[in-house]
Amino acid sequence: MIELNDVAYSYGNGTLLGDVTLHLAPGSFHFLTGPSGAGKSTLLKLCYMELLPTSGQLSIFGRDVKSMSRDDVARTRRRIGVVHQDCQFLDHLPLTENLAMPLAVTGRDAAPEDQNLKELMAWVGLSSRADALPPQLSGGERQRAALARAVIMDPEIVLADEPTGNVDWEMSLRLLQLLVELNRMGKTILVATHDLNLIRAAKTQVSARVLRIAGGTLSLAGAEL
Ligand SMILES: Nc1ncnc2c1ncn2[C@@H]1O[C@H](COP(=O)(O)OP(=O)(O)OP(=O)(O)O)[C@@H](O)[C@H]1O
Numbered sequence: 001m002i003e004l005n006d007v008a009y010s011y012g013n014g015t016l017l018g019d020v021t022l023h024l025a026p027g028s029f030h031f032l033t034g035p036s037g038a039g040k041s042t043l044l045k046l047c048y049m050e051l052l053p054t055s056g057q058l059s060i061f062g063r064d065v066k067s068m069s070r071d072d073v074a075r076t077r078r079r080i081g082v083v084h085q086d087c088q089f090l091d092h093l094p095l096t097e098n099l100a101m102p103l104a105v106t107g108r109d110a111a112p113e114d115q116n117l118k119e120l121m122a123w124v125g126l127s128s129r130a131d132a133l134p135p136q137l138s139g140g141e142r143q144r145a146a147l148a149r150a151v152i153m154d155p156e157i158v159l160a161d162e163p164t165g166n167v168d169w170e171m172s173l174r175l176l177q178l179l180v181e182l183n184r185m186g187k188t189i190l191v192a193t194h195d196l197n198l199i200r201a202a203k204t205q206v207s208a209r210v211l212r213i214a215g216g217t218l219s220l221a222g223a224e225l
Contacts, residue, residue: 001025001156002157003024003058004022004056004058007022007057008020008053009042011042015216020213022211022218029206030190030211031209032190032192044082044159046058047159049065053065080155081150082150082159083163087143090134094133095121095129095133099145100114120148126148140171143163143167147175157189158182158187158189159190160179160190160192163179164195172198176205
């Protein structure tokens, strides 16, 4: 689904990532961990083509990103759902309208009474918050809303950057459960997280590979996980 071969990335002030090789197979579940500032978000941005490699090869759904036109990139991105670290919403629009926004962009039905939208709200446990404005949501509600928005286009891949940041343990487990359910539906999942307890909890439920990024390189995490 996503293949990085000897990918390096630099923001211009020295190499942040060097020779990173990563293959995300269809239906796989990966965690990406490592110290703050190691480059987890950067690697996710490469997987979403928000950034392009400084060198090396990045292929998504079998196509080298270098050969993609702007339209190809837009089409490819629709097949990837992203939960951003800061999960921003349009504060003046109710939650349902925020979640329906990706549908509206592609000209699909975005009405609040849309059945898929209703089911999605129920799936993340936010049916009763449909009319709430984003600033009225709790941290856990925002994170669940961000996950719902990421999957509204029924993507094949879900990339989540610290999806359990700023929520308590109970809510972390609930969010993990949603990610596990998505994986059981066949979606390929990549989650960047600091939370080793979350990874341990996940490993009792799914066969997840844990990668650690440090010093610019990617390796399989140790036996402590
Ligand atoms: N747009 C940018 N321009 C320059 N440097 C950047 C930019 N974005 C990130 N960096 C730097 O790149 C490094 C890696 O950042 P990144 O956000 O990928 O790390 P991370 O592992 O996700 O960190 P955290 O766990 O704290 O979220 C950091 O030193 C950061 O300051």
